[in-house]
Amino acid sequence: MSTHDSASSVGDSARSLIARRIFGVLALDPAATALTFGDRTFPWSYYADAITDLDALLAEYPRARQIGIVLRNRPGQLCSVIATIATGRTVVTLSPHLGDTGLAEDIVDLAPDVVVADEEDWARAAMVEATAAVGAIALCTGPGRAFVRHPMPAPSSPAYKPAADVAVLMMTSGTTGRPKRVELTYQRMAAAFRAAGTPVDEGRELRLHRRTAILWASLAHISGLYFAIAHAMEGRGIALLEKFEVQAWAELVRRHRPGYVRLAPTAIRMVLNADLPRDVFENVFAVGSGTAPLPAELADAFEDRYGVPVLGTYGATEFAGAIAGWTIDDKREWGTRKRGSVGRAYDGIDLRVVDRDSATVLAPGAVGLLEARGGQLSDDGGAWIRTTDLASIDDDGFLFIHGRADDAISRGGFKIPPSVIEEALAQHPAVDEASAVGIADPRLGEVPVVAVTLSSPATEAELMEFLSARLTRYQRPVDLAIVDALPRTPSLKVSRALVREQIFARRPTAT
Structure with a gap:
């Protein structure tokens, strides 16, 4: 070298x-194995x-x-x-x-x-x-x-x-x-x-880990690239998947018997829908989840099915990875009481919630814009960086995300977070996933629409009636489309831009 x-x-x-x-x-x-890909191994x-x-x-x-x-x-x-x-x-x-x-x-x-x-x-x-x-x-x-x-x-x-x-x-x-x-x-x-505990500084032990990490997240995005570098630095071999496929992933879990695996919320849903046998996870002590909001109901369903705790994280590309998350100890002590939280700030990270207009720091439990500071957000680590996420932090330091401020749909002056519509639909037993977006309207400026995938039969009229009972009049979408799948980014997040473009760009709506 x-x-x-x-x-x-x-x-x-x-x-x-x-x-x-x-x-x-x-x-x-x-000569030791560093990488596996299909049937090939690489030292x-x-x-x-x-x-x-x-x-x-x-x-x-x-x-x-x-x-x-x-x-x-x-x-x-x-x-x-x-x-x-x-x-x-x-x-x-x-x-x-x-x-x-x-x-x-x-x-x-x-x-x-x-x-x-x-x-x-x-x-x-x-x-x-x-x-x-x-x-x-x-x-x-x-x-x-x-x-x-x-x-x-x-x-x-x-x-x-x-x-x-x-x-x-x-x-x-x-x-x-x-x-x-x-x-x-x-x-x-x-x-x-x-x-995140990855060794960087001099004096940290150099060793090759016995357990292999499974990497399926796209290398073109922070969720894949970050761990590719981190695993090399910690001396951990990688089993690489070109894309996430449930059965191929499950086979790698069986073969390599990792103690910890990572699954985005979409991948968790795919695992549940595939009804993988419980023994796939017999050596797994925890599942880490990030890249997209993790519905509490989805985490509950996985934990009930497989008996493995799901540890959510919160981060962004701009943060060079996660800045908050659950530890296994926090999950054991606080999991039930803090249901729906994304965990607590990582070491070296400070979090606060401010009023979106006055920038006043808000009291514990109040919802406002999340701000963060730390070495991975800026080179000096001292500046507060404002996010576009609506959040609250409770007295015990647990962070809750309530949607994105910049996703808010402005309907005639009324602000509608898409999560309000999506969370309401999540309560319907036939709904698998939902993604709400705003589309242009000549009278109101913007109106909400929503695309839905189903786990059991339901009609658009039935779902609209369901929403009417749960949302204010201005929050109700003007159109609801039942689709086979929601468009996603390569990191498996639902892409609101593509929902708007592919599903609603040419679909007639009424206000």
Whole structure:
């Protein structure tokens, strides 16, 4: 491995601490299994070889720092992330789930120094043209070697960006509109790892863990990329899934017998609907859940069915991960009394709730806008960062989320949080999931509509009547659509933007 000296030349910065940690893990037992994907296994030396290859391929381009990676959940792409971080460069996330035009626009807008993808994506002509247009160096990934030179002509004079302390230029998941980019610095990433207990600093034991982690969340989003890096730093092998499929995931749980697994709320619902046998979870002591709001009823149903506690978390891409969550000890002591909470603030994180207009700090239990501060939210850790989440914090420090302020639908001056409609529908026994959004109205400005999936038969008229008994007149949706599935982001969140665009854009409604 050749980049240790260059990575450590910046002293004890977060960048060098993370690099040294990864290099230390890779040196423990290079032949031990680090990654499984389908029937293939890859040793820790696979990561080490990728670091060597990346440095060698970019040796004549020493200022190439921004590495755009089209992040399919495959070994070469995961290895590309680890190599980029270990060499102190910047991961620029590119989503394979975008259409050809969207991916090409992302490459042109971001203009990374390097674009990394596998053969499937290099076959997309628009991507090749965009890479050439920005003068990026083209590298190809594969299962045998993480990096090889792509046959595209190398640029004669790449247009480099100034060096910056950015670990990941990450796109948000786009649940409320077009995804935006956030810069996650090495310092903020290190703070996020520390808050979750991942070893970063000198003196923490270097070892390879016996238990394997199952990683199915998209590497193109913080829920997947964060844990890919964290597991490498803690010396934990990964069983990688290209996407979440219940039976394939259950087989990995049986094979690797992890004590802790992660399931987004949608994945929890899929597991319940598949009626997996209880013995799948015989070695699992807890299920972590994040990326989207976790309905209390859903957590209850899973715990009743499988006898395994669900530990919810609260975070965001902008926070470099979770900033609050349940511990197993808190769950045992407070679980019933704090039902519906997302847990308490992590170490190093302060939370408060303020009035949305005056910014006055509110008393425990009052609902307002959530603000947070800590090292993973800003490099100095001292500034309060206002979120768009409506929240309350009780006397014991437990955080409750009551919807998003920026999702609120403004109907003739009345504000309607979509969660009001969604939670009302959740009480109907036939409703599986619901997503409410606002659509433009020439008279009222905006009116609410809602899309619903069902677990048993029901009619639109029946559900509208059900809502009429539970909502004020202005809260009632003007249209309700029963659909087979709600559109989702690659991280399995329901996408309100796509609900609006795909279900209601051409559907006639009445106010």
